[in-house]
Amino acid sequence: MQTTVTLRDVARAAKVSVSTASRALAGGGLTSRATENRLQRIAAELGYRPNTLARGLKTRSTRLVGLVVHNLTNASFRVLAEVVQRRLRAEGYQALLCITADDPEQEAATIETLADQRVDGLIICPTGRNGALLAALEASGTPVTCVVRRDESVELETVLAADPEGAYAGTRHLLDLGHRRIGLVVGRQETTSGRERLSGYRRALEEAGIAFDPSLVHAGRYEPETGLSGCRQLLDRDNRPTALFVANHESSLGVLRGLAERDIAVPDDISLLCYEDVPGFAWQRPAISVVDSGANAMAELAADRLLQRLRPNAAPHVATAREYRIGARLIQRQSCRPVAH
Known part of the structure; x- marks a missing residue:
């Protein structure tokens, strides 16, 4: 039966004290680099594995x-x-x-x-x-x-x-191309990202003088099924959208499937803009335009x-409401075109 190798075994093999072995394996400059390297090599040869939880109780x-x-x-x-x-x-x-x-x-x-x-x-x-x-x-x-x-x-x-600004920039881009019926697939409204992306979409419409139409919005869980059901719902409208903005990244695959099953070509039949970039979007034909969230x-x-x-010299951990934002940017490719008149 295989026995567990202890720190004492490592120290004995290296002919050093247990405390020296402990300091050397912990690193951090408490022993010389040569001693650290030698102890780490011996520990590896013996198959020594430190007890992380026990060490944590001692060192916090x-x-x-x-x-x-x-x-x-x-x-x-x-x-x-x-x-x-x-x-x-x-x-x-x-x-x-x-x-x-x-x-x-x-x-x-x-x-x-x-x-x-x-x-x-x-x-x-x-x-x-x-x-x-x-x-x-x-x-x-x-x-x-x-x-x-x-x-x-x-x-x-x-x-x-910067989700409000990102969704605003994406919607503004579609409006500048002449689209007035823009379908939105977005995340759950109990989440900040879902609400903020919807708010950016609404602000762009309002600035363009276009009334917000809730029936053009499909909100749901962050999963492909949301995109598929939202795409079907929006395409079943009598006056279907001329552009789709998928602001729920996981739903992008579902929207692509929904368009394919109806033989709707992008961008000839409908413009498509997605949120959050992935390498596959640039390789698509046509390449898919996105709002990149950074x-x-x-x-x-x-x-x-x-x-x-x-870090050891950091201030004591206290709850903080400090918030940092990373700017979103529009990446224009080939999936959006001016609306046909």
């Missing part, structure tokens, strides 16, 4: 950070996972990636599990239903940074895209903010 640091997102279908979440993991690893932390499917119950269980694992920090795209749990984690000394969405029930540091910049800033608060 597990070097673990939770990263909680809804899915990996959304391009922004994939970018967030890649950037945050790279940035944390460079600082000696490991990211624990958790998927909640935008479900409040799963999110609550995830937050509680991460708290039990004594993570040093948390980056989360919140559902907006578990603010009390997030506030309690922050109050316990674990910094929390929200990203993509705000939880409006509590005051937490948050990094967001996922990479959001991820970098979220990592910056959390890492700054994790």
